[in-house]
Amino acid sequence: xxxxxxxxxxxxxxxxRRALDAFNTGDTCRAHEFRSPQYFIHESQADxxxxxxxxxEEFIDTMGVLRSAFVDLxxxxxxxxxAGDKVAMIVSVNGKHIGNFFGIPxxxxxxxxxxxxxxxxxxxxxxxxxxxxxxxxxLMMQLGVAGLSSPQDEPMFRAWKGLKS
Numbered sequence: 248x249x250x251x252x253x254x255x256x257x258x259x260x261x262x263x264r265r266a267l268d269a270f271n272t273g274d275t276c277r278a279h280e281f282r283s284p285q286y287f288i289h290e291s292q293a294d295x296x297x298x299x300x301x302x303x304e305e306f307i308d309t310m311g312v313l314r315s316a317f318v319d320l321x322x323x324x325x326x327x328x329x330a331g332d333k334v335a336m337i338v339s340v341n342g343k344h345i346g347n348f349f350g351i352p353x354x355x356x357x358x359x360x361x362x363x364x365x366x367x368x369x370x371x372x373x374x375x376x377x378x379x380x381x382x383x384x385x386l387m388m389q390l391g392v393a394g395l396s397s398p399q400d401e402p403m404f405r406a407w408k409g410l411k412s
Contacts, residue, residue: 256329259368263327263334266306266366266374271321273314278303283373290379312349317342317358325361334366340381344390351390360385 282303320342327336362381369375387393
């Protein structure tokens with residue numbers, strides 16, 4: 248019987264940080280070192296084409312889509328925690344919208360929002376699953392495809408989000 252390796256929380260956090268670093272630098276050369284062949288992104292499952300991509304190729308495809316839509320795209324770790332085979336990371340995301348983003352034409356607008364990324368580490372010590380919980384409302388407002396019903400709503404929205412006026 249093959250022995251299943253169980254990573255420590257510290258090791259799992261290191262794996263996720265390596266993936267974040269690769270995303271920030273655009274380096275796809277070592278994606279296979281931290282992405283399992285079975286790797287998938289939950290958010291991609293709604294797309295009939297992207298839902299068929301698995302493994303490091305899905306990571307590379309997602310990176311390509313996002314980095315071509317946003318110049319100077321950067322994910323900054325705010326907090327990270329691990330338990331069992333899961334790692335949750337809160338990040339702030341920044342960039343400038345310069346390319347097509349899932350049908351939204353380039354606006355030239357800067358974006359800044361927060362997201363929570365939840366990774367599951369497989370028995371092979373690689374990321375096998377990814378879920379994201381993003382502040383899509385803020386993102387869509389910054390891209391100009393969603394808005395407040397009136398200018399008077401903006402102070403309330405900013406206060407609710409904890410943003411400075």
